[in-house]
Amino acid sequence: MRARSFGVFWLLLWMTWAHACSGLLVSSLGMWVPDLGLLLWLGLGRRLNSNDRLLTTMAACLGRLSVGIDPPFAVFACYGALAVLDSLALSFVDRDRLILRVVCAGAYAALAGTWYALVNQIRSGGHAMDLQSSPKVILATFCIHALLSLSLAPLLARLPGLTLLLNRDSGRGMERSHADSMAALGMGAAAMGRRSR
């Protein structure tokens, strides 16, 4: 029980820092900034059972709310919807499928970004959203999250303290999926190298 409490503490800490790091990177990366909180949530989501996923989702919401300015209802609604979508996706396809992870991460980030922009648009009386540059930002969000879901999300899920939340089976599953993604990245790089030659 104590170990689990420590796990929750670490989860909140890392979630807050992940979102804060994204905030730190916004000024230099602009629309290419990754939502590290979302990636951490995705990375952990693959490792935890359904009860713990609720906990992770809650922690992700609180982490974002503690450093961000989005309305609380919008954040809870966003992560709630993503949690349902993720469960649905996992119920249809094997959770270790590389393509699923890539597409889901990109799509979730793009959906979340669009959702927050839409909420701000409605709350500001219809002036906030720039319809010209929005598709570009959505595309950039999709690409960067799809890419980082392969390399960064599994690493984030291995941050110190988070193993206290894991059960053994899912942990093993995670190790396998991480190895798969690393192998896939390696194969991709080799293929690109051959093509360029």
Place this chain on the structure above:
Amino acid sequence: MSGSRRNVLLGVLWGVCVLFALRPSAAADRVAALLLSPLRILGEWSVPLHRLRAHEARAAIEAHDRSTTDELRFSEMLWSDLQSLAAPKQTQLQDDRRIVPGEVVGRGAGDRDRCIVRVRDARGIERGMPVVSGDSYVGRVSAVDAEANSVEVTLVTAGDFFVGARIDDGESSNQRGVAWMTVGGLELARRGSNREFFLAVHNPSKRERDRGRVVASELLEDLDRFAVLAEGFELGELVRLGPGKLGVIPTLDFGAGLYHVAILTPTQVRAVETKELEFALVDPHWVPTRSLTPGHPSPWRSGLRISTGEARGVAQGAAVIRGARLVGRVCERGLWSSAVQLLDDPGLVVVVAARLDGKPDPVVLGRMVSLGRKGRAGWIELRWESQLSFDFSALPQLAPGEDKAWSGRVWADLVTGSGEPGLPGGLVLGRALLPAQAEPGSPQLVYLDAGLAGESFSDLWVRATEGEEQL
């Protein structure tokens, strides 16, 4: 709890969240913010991340600090000039009246036709006294709060407001042949390609007259003992809006361009305070604060969280400043922390006044909405929907360059205007490029160089309803 019951409960909670996210309710937002107040502790955890960017921020802060004294002086001077704009200019409008300066600090709850005006001392001010801005008529005092030194003013735009008026064609008001009318309330009509608001005209004595300058002039002075004080103040230009329908093009932007006003009292009332108001930057309603976070974790918005909340008197919409410069406005407040929309956050609303290069008097521009940082050099784009006509084409304009959007524009220094709760007038926004001409109802873009970037936000101050420490 069984799994299915838990899922139903979570589904309902999710539905509630979606509903309140898309149909904002002030009460629900408030409850959520209060319940989430302990998140301040999590916010504090991210403070060490600031240090990662300390070296980047130092240069920006040093550069800004060097200009702070100049900005404070500029800000106070412009605020004082804006205040003097509210006093009547024509000598016949100054005679036999005492003029009490006031600053609009907010609007009535849910009623844009009533505004709250702060004065130095409300003693001697009575219900029914006329309120003007420059030579233009604004409305009447409808309530006085002597304890808070504030008065409520009902604007001429209110549906239940009527003021006697005449066309001012150089003749004396008691001569025969003068066109009389009653003015009050608003009329929405199309003029050219835009739909505009006009002051409504009722019972004109000469329907065929559809041109001329309309001034306040009460025929029934016995019914209103202060009516004579309003005599001669301008309401606007008479126009025909349709068959048998007249309107007045107002000289003021009643929606968002009412910053400073003057309350007129008879000379017999000796108790009134006619001295200028105190500059808001030096009043005690500022509380020191610091940013808890390095920025908002998304490219769509721009904001931060500060370490001060409702417990120290921070209200919704409160200004957050650094030196004399507006950094942003509070958009959500918990007990111990608040969320701040920065100037480049899309959707942030500010009321603006400007000093244009080549024009000594400040100009009241009205409301602008931020569209975020865009284009060259990360300037902030502001959407300006002017309610009045502006023509700055006689001023020096930017030569046609490589960027077509910028050519033909005029340079100006922007400061905040008054009239929004928690946002005092005179706070520096930055250097901006304004369009040379603007027409009512047609949106224009304004490019603002706000200077400070988000990474250098230390030494912040937030406006509080009850201040504790002086800036």
